[in-house]
Amino acid sequence: MTQNYGELTYPEIAGQSEALQGAWEQLGKQQEFITNYLGNKKYEEVVFIGSGTSYYLALSAASTFRKWTGRSASAYPSSEIYLFSEQAVAGNKNKLLVGISRSGESSEVILALDSVKGKPEWTTCGITCDVESTMAKNVPCLVSPLGKEKSTVMTKSFSSMTFMLQVAIAKAGGQQGYVAELQQVMSLSADTVTRGQVEAKNMIDTHSELNKFIYLGMGTYNGLAHEACLKLKEMSCVWTESFGTLEFRHGPKSVIEPGTMVCVLLSESARAFELKVAEEMQAYGAYVVLITAEKGEDTSFADLVFEVGGSSLSDEARAVLYMPLVQYIGYYTALREGRNPDSPRNLTQVVKI
Numbered sequence: 001m002t003q004n005y006g007e008l009t010y011p012e013i014a015g016q017s018e019a020l021q022g023a024w025e026q027l028g029k030q031q032e033f034i035t036n037y038l039g040n041k042k043y044e045e046v047v048f049i050g051s052g053t054s055y056y057l058a059l060s061a062a063s064t065f066r067k068w069t070g071r072s073a074s075a076y077p078s079s080e081i082y083l084f085s086e087q088a089v090a091g092n093k094n095k096l097l098v099g100i101s102r103s104g105e106s107s108e109v110i111l112a113l114d115s116v117k118g119k120p121e122w123t124t125c126g127i128t129c130d131v132e133s134t135m136a137k138n139v140p141c142l143v144s145p146l147g148k149e150k151s152t153v154m155t156k157s158f159s160s161m162t163f164m165l166q167v168a169i170a171k172a173g174g175q176q177g178y179v180a181e182l183q184q185v186m187s188l189s190a191d192t193v194t195r196g197q198v199e200a201k202n203m204i205d206t207h208s209e210l211n212k213f214i215y216l217g218m219g220t221y222n223g224l225a226h227e228a229c230l231k232l233k234e235m236s237c238v239w240t241e242s243f244g245t246l247e248f249r250h251g252p253k254s255v256i257e258p259g260t261m262v263c264v265l266l267s268e269s270a271r272a273f274e275l276k277v278a279e280e281m282q283a284y285g286a287y288v289v290l291i292t293a294e295k296g297e298d299t300s301f302a303d304l305v306f307e308v309g310g311s312s313l314s315d316e317a318r319a320v321l322y323m324p325l326v327q328y329i330g331y332y333t334a335l336r337e338g339r340n341p342d343s344p345r346n347l348t349q350v351v352k353i
């Protein structure tokens with residue numbers, strides 16, 4: 001391994017537990033954001049937007065918002081709202097547009113937020129890791145204070161913004177139980193980071209045959225599965241795909257053969273169905289990784305089971321605990337491939353159009 005490979009990315013993945021804590025404390029100082037925006041019932045639809053990782057965060061946030069507040073929410077790539085807004089969110093209802101962007105500088109999110117300015121049915125706000133950014137200057141924003149990164153790929157920025165939005169959503173829905181769950185997640189986080197590093201390194205070091213990587217997840221975990229896949233793709237350029245877990249059976253499973261890893265982000269609510277898919281993929285020759293709250297007898301068939309704890313928590317609250325393992329899988333696969341996780345091929349931190 002070249003000596004400095006990963007010197008930016010590694011500490012960022014490792015620092016996500018502190019970043020959650022920072023987000024929690026910062027939200028305590030931004031309560032008015034919840035009252036004015038996410039918690040304001042005059043908004044009949046809450047539309048989360050972002051690009052790349054931030055779009056996958058939007059998918060996960062919209063799913064959690066619907067479940068925890070019982071209100072309508074959706075997620076789109078920022079470009080869809082900028083260029084195809086009539087098709088995306090039609091009608092005259094009162095809408096809240098929530099821009100998600102680590103940098104607060106990606107062209108599409110800025111343009112999308114600008115494009116609805118002055119339209120009476122739209123109100124805009126956002127979440128970022130950079131308080132000085134264009135987005136933070138243009139619209140009221142939540143800011144994850146320790147989420148800022150030097151690396152091109154988003155790791156602790158994703159976890160901390162996901163977590164911060166979740167706490168804000170739980171408060172917006174008057175769901176004190178979920179707020180308490182998220183507090184527990186903070187205390188479980190450091191352990192998943194430490195163990196995630198060891199397990200990911202060990203798996204990649206000892207299974208050099210793995211050359212295709214599939215991530216599966218449903219509900220709030222669907223956005224996480226896409227993000228896990230993007231992490232690996234950005235850092236290591238290996239073949240990776242992501243799907244809804246049961247959707248994978250409807251065609252895509254044809255790609256499974258020995259040398260394929262299938263990682264299922266197990267929920268508690270659909271666990272039995274998801275395990276059936278995992279077992280089927282193992283029968284086709286896949287190396288099966290399960291990420292779950294607790295092992296249980298029903299997971300004994302898997303090649304690797306990564307426990308995050310928190311089995312009494314809701315699937316949504318547990319979400320950020322699933323990230324360290326998949327981020328480290330991206331990281332160690334990049335090193336295995338002789339690639340520097342800090343400077344992915346063809347990529348920049350911010351894309352401008």
Ligand SMILES: N[C@@H]1[C@@H](O)[C@H](O)[C@@H](COP(=O)(O)O)O[C@@H]1O
Binds near residue numbers: 051100102105
């Ligand atoms: N290569 C980066 C991605 O890693 C990132 O997910 C995306 C969104 O960036 P931001 O959240 O700053 O808008 O931008 C670029 O495409």
